[in-house]
Amino acid sequence: MNNNKFILITIILVIILTITKSNSQTTSKEEFLSKINQYLLEDSLLINGDREYNVEEKQMIEQIYRDALKRIRNKIIDQSNTLQFNPPTYNQTVIDAFSSKTLLNPQQNLTYNPYDLQNLNTTLNDSVCGVLYPDENDRSTYYLVNYTSAEEAESSGAFVTHLHNCGYCSTTKDLAMYMFHFDLTSPIRDCAIVSFISYEVSLDCIQHSAGLTYNCAVIWLYDALNTRKDCLDICLYDWIMHVPNNVPANSTTLNPCIQCDEDKSGPVFKLVAGRTRRDSGLLSAINRPPNSIYNITHYYY
Ligand SMILES: *[C@@H]1O[C@H](CO)[C@@H](O)[C@H](O)[C@H]1NC(C)=O
Ligand SMILES: *[C@@H]1O[C@H](CO)[C@@H](O)[C@H](O)[C@H]1NC(C)=O
Ligand SMILES: *[C@@H]1O[C@H](CO)[C@@H](O)[C@H](O)[C@H]1NC(C)=O
Ligand SMILES: *[C@@H]1O[C@H](CO)[C@@H](O)[C@H](O)[C@H]1NC(C)=O
Numbered sequence: 001m002n003n004n005k006f007i008l009i010t011i012i013l014v015i016i017l018t019i020t021k022s023n024s025q026t027t028s029k030e031e032f033l034s035k036i037n038q039y040l041l042e043d044s045l046l047i048n049g050d051r052e053y054n055v056e057e058k059q060m061i062e063q064i065y066r067d068a069l070k071r072i073r074n075k076i077i078d079q080s081n082t083l084q085f086n087p088p089t090y091n092q093t094v095i096d097a098f099s100s101k102t103l104l105n106p107q108q109n110l111t112y113n114p115y116d117l118q119n120l121n122t123t124l125n126d127s128v129c130g131v132l133y134p135d136e137n138d139r140s141t142y143y144l145v146n147y148t149s150a151e152e153a154e155s156s157g158a159f160v161t162h163l164h165n166c167g168y169c170s171t172t173k174d175l176a177m178y179m180f181h182f183d184l185t186s187p188i189r190d191c192a193i194v195s196f197i198s199y200e201v202s203l204d205c206i207q208h209s210a211g212l213t214y215n216c217a218v219i220w221l222y223d224a225l226n227t228r229k230d231c232l233d234i235c236l237y238d239w240i241m242h243v244p245n246n247v248p249a250n251s252t253t254l255n256p257c258i259q260c261d262e263d264k265s266g267p268v269f270k271l272v273a274g275r276t277r278r279d280s281g282l283l284s285a286i287n288r289p290p291n292s293i294y295n296i297t298h299y300y301y
């Protein structure tokens with residue numbers, strides 16, 4: 001068996017599959033995928049009436065068949081993924097509008113480090129945080145309200161601003177800054193590094209370089225400090241070597257430092273900050289699986 005024969009066999013296989021598909025125009029994608037899965041489960045993929053092959057040839061040909069089937073399956077599944085929620089980017093008009101609203105029910109200042117609390121229940125439920133305008137005709141002021149579901153928020157006249165309960169980063173100002181800064185992780189990491197001067201300098205730094213509100217800046221700083229404490233050896237390597245956020249770059253696999261941050265600092269951060277990029281339907285410099293990004297848009301400015 002030489003390579004040309006392998007290629008020929010692969011082409012024949014693809015033609016057979018193509019004919020199978022075009023013969024039955026009504027085959028749904030799911031039916032086609034299950035047909036491919038059935039082929040993959042077959043003990044022998046060799047088409048009857050072919051010449052005899054020895055065991056080794058048979059194995060090689062079947063490997064080619066299986067690989068082709070798997071590629072076809074992955075290609076089709078990939079195409080379905082592009083039908084998943086594709087987050088938009090927001091222009092300056094939208095960002096400025098969200099930036100300038102006044103929150104009518106601000107929370108008390110965050111005066112303690114939530115990472116110091118023992119036995120904090122970090123389980124999140126399916127509630128949503130809503131923006132409620134007391135006056136629909138003047139959207140300059142708003143309340144943040146927890147709702148048990150998106151349906152409840154909408155029927156109450158509120159706009160879902162992110163998945164899970166409201167927290168310190170749920171303000172529309174913080175939303176605007178999440179929209180404006182595609183990458184918040186790197187500038188905030190730099191601000192946390194200068195905490196050797198003082199926490200006040202770090203907080204000023206986060207507020208000035210990322211534009212976040214005071215309390216949102218506080219929880220971002222505690223997150224960064226906690227990550228530095230729990231993940232230092234892992235993160236130093238990644239920082240010095242400039243390891244990209246995702247490894248390999250186009251995958252959704254996090255680099256070891258970001259994975260450590262996610263595991264050690266993520267649960268408390270999500271509970272206290274409320275808003276995360278993914279839960280707000282926003283893309284970020286850290287590549288995430290599309291189905292982990294909440295399907296909402298922010299056109300209620
Ligand atoms: C996202 O939500 C909108 C509005 O509810 C809906 O029309 C759309 O199909 C959803 N997209 C996905 C990928 O779920
Ligand atoms: C900004 O985006 C909004 C919402 O998509 C759109 O209505 C508006 O025309 C845009 N403004 C500019 C200046 O592009
Ligand atoms: C919260 O702290 C900030 C910064 O110290 C301060 O400007 C603000 O007035 C405080 N807000 C409340 C409600 O205490
Ligand atoms: C944590 O909270 C969740 C939901 O709010 C609840 O179901 C769970 O029982 C709580 N766990 C503990 C240990 O209290």
Ligand SMILES: *[C@@H]1O[C@H](CO)[C@@H](O)[C@H](O)[C@H]1NC(C)=O
Binds near residue numbers: 105146
């Ligand atoms: C929403 O729920 C969170 C967590 O349960 C709570 O801390 C926060 O005060 C609530 N916010 C509002 C506006 O009710």
Ligand SMILES: *[C@@H]1O[C@H](CO)[C@@H](O)[C@H](O)[C@H]1NC(C)=O
Binds near residue numbers: 125126127165
């Ligand atoms: C989610 O938790 C909040 C408080 O943490 C509670 O008020 C709300 O009822 C819960 N929602 C659901 C759907 O369990």
Ligand SMILES: *[C@@H]1O[C@H](CO)[C@@H](O)[C@H](O)[C@H]1NC(C)=O
Binds near residue numbers: 249
């Ligand atoms: C990553 O994706 C970009 C654009 O989609 C492409 O140009 C690049 O070659 C890809 N890199 C890798 C390592 O696959």
